[in-house]
Amino acid sequence: MFWGLQFSLLNPALALILAALLDATPAEIGWVLAVYNAGGFLASLVLPAYADRRGEYLRPLLACAVLTAALAAALASVTTLPLAVIALVVLGGPAGVGVTLLYAHLKHAGFTTSTVINVRAVVSFAWVAGPPLATLIIGRLGARAVLVALTAIALLNVATSAAMLTGRTRQQPTPPSSAEAPDAEAPMSRARVATVTAVFVVLQATNATVVSIMGLFVTDTLGINVMWSGAALGVAAALEIPALLAIGRLTHRFSDLALIASGCLAGVAYYAVMTVVPGPMLLLAAQVLNAWFFATIAGTGIALFQRIIPRPGLATGLFTNTRRLGAIASGPLIALAALTPLGYRAVFAACAVLTVAALITIRLAGRPGAARTTVSEMAEARAE
Template identity: 65%
Template sequence: MRMRQSGGPRLEETPRASPTPPRLLVSSAALLWGLQFAFLNPALALLLVALYDATPADVGWVLAVYNAGGFVAALLVPAYADRMNNYLRPLLVCAGLTLVLAGVLAGTTSLPVAVVGLIALGGPAGVGVSLLFAHLKHSGAPRADVMKTRAVVSVAWVAGPPLATLIMGTLGNRAILLALAAVAVLNIATTAAMIRRKPQTVSDPTGPSTPDDDGPPLSRAGLAAVVLAFIALQATNSAAVSVMGLFVTGRLGLDVLWAGIALGVSAALEIPALLVIGRLSARFSSRALITSGCLAGIAYYAAMAFVADPVGLIALQILNAWFFAIVAGVGLTLFQQIIPRPGLASGLYMNTRRVGAIVSGPIIALGSMTALGYQGVFAACAALAVVALAAIALTRTAKAAVPDPEAVHSVPA
């Protein structure tokens, strides 16, 4: 659209963002990128031991440097895509790097070579999901479509680990690398199809934007508060998942199978929850939905500190599913609203999960040292979720200064 400066000449029209790719193409890409992570990440420790004779200590430091590389890549690669105003071509490169990584891991028996491959290739390759969501935001996809796409990624995470286990159990450990290569080839094909479908003429993501449904942009302090709040929320989820097996066997006296059932029920319920949230996003602001998710999380963790039977354990997973669906789906769209660069927004959000996983360690250690034992971990998670909710609520008063509309040169169409 065109706007005039006060008393000035008419300015050039801002390029329109290119249309969102067909729904089936986007869903296919989301499923494939989700499968890439679901195939490699859960099986990586096993591969290090089985293929490269890694010791437990080796597994620890390799996973640490691999995740550190992924953290850095999740910031640098999307930021580069922001500067290029193009997310599909970097996405294509990420798919190619995945294919090369599978070849390197399959073709070597040396642990150092595998580690170099994981850092140099695996870190950038793992940014694919961030770039896909950045492209959706950049091309003007509504929040409901982003939620649906996130639900497809969740489907991949539900189906991926069991499928990877089946492949490795029937065809051998290296077979999962062949499956990873096949997924990479399909990722290349779907990304190339999206590139061929339209030219990459897009609006400048760094330029002025219209206020979203949650009000003016946040100040730096407000943005920092949101990031820290989501790190806390991600940490509670990571801690609860990590301690579930010990809680079920030690506190409830049940077979460890019940931990798997509980986590499986929660993961399965997360998918319809994301679809429902996508519909609700047209009526409610991101902060309102996040508030509902935080309240569900607080209720879940508080109730888990007192649950005493398998029926209660399974029933409470409804709250857990809603909580994490809000964190995973609405959290992503909130970051895209408050950070003007789509790539940086998606990459920074994805990194809150990585940092949250690190923070979950002290939560488990400190919570389990209380008189409540493993119940104390859930109590600590409830308290941390309360703090996160308060931090997000306070950001309503941490708005950045909004420029005078008369001084704005142009806005995206």
């Protein structure tokens, strides 16, 4: 909960903090966030890879918590935008890898796929609570107060990480049995891992696109109040939590790929409905499909990457970056609204087509025999 709350407070409020404390213009905020996200992209590859080589995830996790407290202090004290950028890249980039390392630790310590997905549900709950809490704090106490709250949460993360380090030797979880992990096979070949990664970038891009255009779709296409956009996204986020908990139970009975396929089918249905939705009631009802789609991508996706890539840190870091790459790839999809008379409905139609293509591709990548690496690839992985 604390790790999810940490950056669900900072990231949505960062633009407001930069504008309020450093008088940043919209253009300046845009390039600052771009540099910050680029730093986070690199950190989520380098730091988990370092943890993999050491076989140690809790100490880097503790360091991430300390860096978060340092970032909050730096943002509260800097007086120029370039110094804020340096703080965001040097401190914020590595600090943002904390949740990734937490998932990697769970896998390395032998916790079941169900546990990993349940933890993802808790993080999702934090993201439901975090942004409203951040805006409430800013509205009542000002932008600097968010940094005080961030420092407090970071210190709680220091305490919980230290407690996990202390208690690690006292209790070791039992590694998952084959009954708990229907997909427990050898890792996939590198070519197939690259294929699965590309598929998830596409799926993440469709979700990022929908989140970005929802406000404009509601006002420009449906002609209703923008509040329905927030309501739709809020319903989807709230339903994502029970969906993740249900998926955690279903992992005992169904494979990763089967669950992801069910999510893709729900995604296709959701995007198809959105091309014809006439008003707010069907808009809200359709979020059931959207919640299941994203829950399978976000929850089962972590489990799949940890299964097909033998190093937990690299696996989770790579999965995390599919979200960032998907957000970048959403730009051309959003641009479709200006190229066709259907407007934003064309964007949903394109998302449906891409999701069908992703479903077919991932089923082919996961067909029998796809999960086996060659002898040379296994030797290279051990050497690395």
